Amino acid sequence: MRMMFYLVEIFGRDLVMYLDKVTADGTPVDVKETMTRFTTDVIASCAFGINSNSIKNPDAEFRRYMRKAVDFTFMKGLAALLGFLAPNLNKRLNLKVLDDDTTDYIRRTVWETVEYR
8 A cells, every 4th residue: 555655646636736727717626526536546547557547537438437337227236136146047147237348348457457567
């Protein structure tokens, strides 16, 4: 954790610059959205070594896929639950927690990180 603190500090500076820029004219800030983007930048950098640049670009690729990954619907929840409780039934019903596009992106990102490290 100590070795990653400098990354949190860098993204903290980016956050401060972003907030200074956005609030200069008195515009209200969506704190939840802003902090989600900050957190995405920190996680992407610390876990994957990726500069997702979510603070400056809310439609960044990493952020877009991670939003899809954590956006649970009833069917995704059911697929996840059956995956734990009855994996064979889950496979037979062909229920998926993530769509193929998101799964491919996450898998590719993880393998690129493993190969790099």
